[in-house]
Amino acid sequence: MADGAAPVLNVRDLTTVFKTRSGAVHAVNSVSFSLKPGELLGIVGESGSGKSVTMMSLIGLIPAPPAIVSGEAVEFGGLDLLTATDDELRRIRGARIGFVFQDPMTSLNPVFTIGHQIMEPLRKHMGMTKPEARARAQALLELVGIPDAERRLKDYPHQFSGGMRQRVMIAIALACDPEVLIADEPTTALDVTIQAQILELMHELRAKLGMAVIWITHDLGVIAGIADRVLVMYGGQIVEHADVRDLFKQPRHPYTRALLQTVPRVRGERAERLEVIEGQPPILHAAPSSCSFAARCPFSFERCLRENPARFEVGPGHDAACFYDFDAGGPRHVG
Amino acid sequence: MLDDPKVSKILVEVRDLKMHFPIHAGVLKKRVGEVKAVDGISFDIYEGETLGLVGESGCGKSTVGRAILRLYDITEGSVKIDGIEIGHTPQPDLRTMRPTMQMVFQDPQASLNPRMSVSAIIGEPLDEHTKMSKTEKRAKVMDLMDQVGLNRDFANRYPHEFSGGQRQRIGIARALALNPKFIVCDEPIAALDVSIQAQVVNLLEDLQGEHGLTYLFISHDLSMVRHIADRVAVMYLGRVVELASREQLYAAPKHPYTQALLSAVPEPDPWIEDKIERVILQGDVPSPANPPKGCNFCTRCPQVMEICKTDEPPTFEIAPGHVTACHLYSATNTESVS
Ligand SMILES: Nc1ncnc2c1ncn2[C@@H]1O[C@H](COP(=O)(O)OP(=O)(O)OP(=O)(O)O)[C@@H](O)[C@H]1O
Ligand SMILES: Nc1ncnc2c1ncn2[C@@H]1O[C@H](COP(=O)(O)OP(=O)(O)OP(=O)(O)O)[C@@H](O)[C@H]1O
Ligand code: SF4
Ligand code: SF4
Numbered sequence: 287m288a289d290g291a292a293p294v295l296n297v298r299d300l301t302t303v304f305k306t307r308s309g310a311v312h313a314v315n316s317v318s319f320s321l322k323p324g325e326l327l328g329i330v331g332e333s334g335s336g337k338s339v340t341m342m343s344l345i346g347l348i349p350a351p352p353a354i355v356s357g358e359a360v361e362f363g364g365l366d367l368l369t370a371t372d373d374e375l376r377r378i379r380g381a382r383i384g385f386v387f388q389d390p391m392t393s394l395n396p397v398f399t400i401g402h403q404i405m406e407p408l409r410k411h412m413g414m415t416k417p418e419a420r421a422r423a424q425a426l427l428e429l430v431g432i433p434d435a436e437r438r439l440k441d442y443p444h445q446f447s448g449g450m451r452q453r454v455m456i457a458i459a460l461a462c463d464p465e466v467l468i469a470d471e472p473t474t475a476l477d478v479t480i481q482a483q484i485l486e487l488m489h490e491l492r493a494k495l496g497m498a499v500i501w502i503t504h505d506l507g508v509i510a511g512i513a514d515r516v517l518v519m520y521g522g523q524i525v526e527h528a529d530v531r532d533l534f535k536q537p538r539h540p541y542t543r544a545l546l547q548t549v550p551r552v553r554g555e556r557a558e559r560l561e562v563i564e565g566q567p568p569i570l571h572a573a574p575s576s577c578s579f580a581a582r583c584p585f586s587f588e589r590c591l592r593e594n595p596a597r598f599e600v601g602p603g604h605d606a607a608c609f610y611d612f613d614a615g616g617p618r619h620v621g
Numbered sequence: 622m623l624d625d626p627k628v629s630k631i632l633v634e635v636r637d638l639k640m641h642f643p644i645h646a647g648v649l650k651k652r653v654g655e656v657k658a659v660d661g662i663s664f665d666i667y668e669g670e671t672l673g674l675v676g677e678s679g680c681g682k683s684t685v686g687r688a689i690l691r692l693y694d695i696t697e698g699s700v701k702i703d704g705i706e707i708g709h710t711p712q713p714d715l716r717t718m719r720p721t722m723q724m725v726f727q728d729p730q731a732s733l734n735p736r737m738s739v740s741a742i743i744g745e746p747l748d749e750h751t752k753m754s755k756t757e758k759r760a761k762v763m764d765l766m767d768q769v770g771l772n773r774d775f776a777n778r779y780p781h782e783f784s785g786g787q788r789q790r791i792g793i794a795r796a797l798a799l800n801p802k803f804i805v806c807d808e809p810i811a812a813l814d815v816s817i818q819a820q821v822v823n824l825l826e827d828l829q830g831e832h833g834l835t836y837l838f839i840s841h842d843l844s845m846v847r848h849i850a851d852r853v854a855v856m857y858l859g860r861v862v863e864l865a866s867r868e869q870l871y872a873a874p875k876h877p878y879t880q881a882l883l884s885a886v887p888e889p890d891p892w893i894e895d896k897i898e899r900v901i902l903q904g905d906v907p908s909p910a911n912p913p914k915g916c917n918f919c920t921r922c923p924q925v926m927e928i929c930k931t932d933e934p935p936t937f938e939i940a941p942g943h944v945t946a947c948h949l950y951s952a953t954n955t956e957s958v959s
């Protein structure tokens with residue numbers, strides 16, 4: 287990881303609001319983060335916390351209108367993706383920024399062969415001839431560990447298992463040597479032994495190719511094994527940001543702390559009773575004007591209900607959006 | 622939960638259970654083969670305990686749960702509940718047994734009738750199996766709602782007005798209505814958020830303590846099973862490959878598949894993650910329509926031997942209450958009787 291190097295992606299104050307019949311949904315609220323060259327940034331949060339919408343928003347995949355995507359800037363490769371034209375975005379998506387989504391069956395087209403689908407971005411974005419594209423497609427399948435690659439190029443998605451399809455998705459995402467790979471819960475639908483294969487593959491690919499990766503998951507175990515740095519999302523906001531070891535050693539947001547205590551483990555001590563986070567995650571119908579974790583937070587006090595906490599620095603490269611100061615053992619004084 | 626399963630009685634006894642589904646093909650829908658979803662498994666569940674049933678997608682966990690409750694007509698084998706053989710009892714005669722055994726499903730959304738109010742859903746089994754008066758029924762439904770932590774004021778609401786965790790509570794209240802002894806929980810938390818899973822698991826534990834319930838807890842979440850189960854059975858491709866107490870299974874797994882499965886589970890701790898020596902299995906699970914000859918794990922087993930490709934391994938009792946089906950243990954052990 288190149289500390290201090292210019293980020294490859296810089297997201298500032300990204301906000302996404304959906305207008306629905308039952309009112310507005312504030313899915314992403316003033317999200318800011320940057321991605322350094324070569325690092326793996328993990329994003330963790332429960333269902334509905336805004337992980338996917340954040341990623342889709344920053345690359346222009348949220349239909350707006352009806353949704354409203356706004357913000358200061360999303361800087362990538364000298365461009366602001368928020369003001370980029372559709373044409374500019376199309377040239378970036380699937381080429382300089384690659385994607386892998388949760389359900390490989392919905393993102394692969396069932397009527398085309400795997401070979402066709404890997405070759406398509408190569409021909410479209412890199413102007414390769416058919417034989418060139420086929421040779422690279424085969425090399426990519428080999429890279430992601432699919433045996434008998436040459437023959438398998440002619441197969442259709444349904445002829446692959448779930449884990450194999452996810453490998454194919456990774457091959458497609460890597461086709462044009464992206465600077466950034468965004469993987470949205472790529473292993474959530476897979477069995478744990480197949481997940482282990484994919485995580486192992488990811489470690490190898492990063493060592494070989496050195497691209498920057500954003501990896502979305504709700505599994506703290508996956509984060510612990512794969513991430514360099516972590517963003518914790520809750521209610522459409524980043525509530526904590528830290529290097530992976532700091533996050534696990536010294537979580538500074540009550541939600542992160544509770545989450546770490548609530549998950550059972552297969553190794554080490556077994557808890558007699560699981561810690562519980564009472565209540566449920568919020569759906570925000572208005573921009574947050576109080577802490578969105580307040581209803582479930584054992585540390586909440588009156589300020590939390592009046593004001594939405596900003597992200598306070600709690601250590602080097604570590605911030606938490608919380609008015610409670612765990613080091614002082616009481617409400618935060620500054621800010 | 623149970624301190625010593627050995628002293629308590631067997632509530633559920635399963636022997637050589639097979640559930641094969643026919644595969645039909647062609648215009649005449651000729652039978653061309655069968656999916657051996659469950660292919661000869663045996664185990665006991667002691668009264669008051671939780672038996673965890675783990676394994677990967679498609680290995681036959683749900684089929685076991687449904688076959689034990691006789692939601693299927695089973696292909697072969699025996700199922701005894703509380704000493705009564707129900708393996709081959711005709712469906713209409715099972716009605717009197719139904720109240721003792723219930724099921725909680727994975728998808729609380731799909732298993733609740735969207736057009737029925739919560740009180741109607743919870744009260745439905747009472748209509749079917751009891752002669753309670755309206756007032757008695759109302760009181761029972763309210764009591765059940767209290768027990769699972771649902772606000773009584775919500776009794777007239779509909780399932781879509783509830784969160785996933787609350788819907789699962791509705792499903793649990795309904796399963797409890799007839800005071801069952803035995804509940805099959807089929808992935809009851811898989812569809813729930815991490816922060817909600819613990820709420821539901823603690824509720825299941827509390828209810829077990831209060832009512833002396835016996836659970837078959839089906840899950841692919843090995844860490845949650847370690848939390849809730851007293852004993853654990855590991856399935857692979859329609860078979861139980863290992864069964865042991867929770868402590869034995871997690872501390873010293875013996876079957877190569879159990880070892881690989883446990884090593885694959887990520888650990889929410891970067892320091893431990895760094896040190897885990899993972900057994901990465903190659904390839905995918907074979908189809909249960911065409912399982913490999915010999916040991917059905919032989920196509921992926923890191924310790925495969927020649928005999929594994931031809932001979933099906935018997936089940937060995939390698940320590941009291943710890944059984945595994947693997948040739949690695951044939952030299953030092955004698956075949957288990959059950
Ligand atoms: N097209 C849409 N219209 C209205 N609301 C939407 C739409 N897409 C997403 N949302 C809402 O935005 C919020 C954030 O959703 P998002 O998909 O980003 O969550 P997530 O963190 O990715 O969750 P998951 O873990 O379930 O994938 C949710 O409340 C969701 O219901
Ligand atoms: N009614 C059915 N007819 C035909 N095949 C079936 C039927 N039910 C299940 N199967 C097959 O039997 C096998 C075992 O399925 P089962 O649902 O029991 O697995 P499982 O372990 O519960 O998986 P999961 O973790 O995905 O729920 C699978 O191959 C499945 O496709
Ligand atoms: S700001 Fe207040 S309510 Fe929010 S997490 Fe911190 S202490 Fe809890
Ligand atoms: S019997 Fe052979 S193939 Fe099967 S698990 Fe044991 S060693 Fe592996």
Ligand SMILES: [Mg+2]
Pocket residue numbers: 337338339470
């Ligand atoms: Mg998502």
Ligand SMILES: [Mg+2]
Pocket residue numbers: 682683684808
């Ligand atoms: Mg199942």
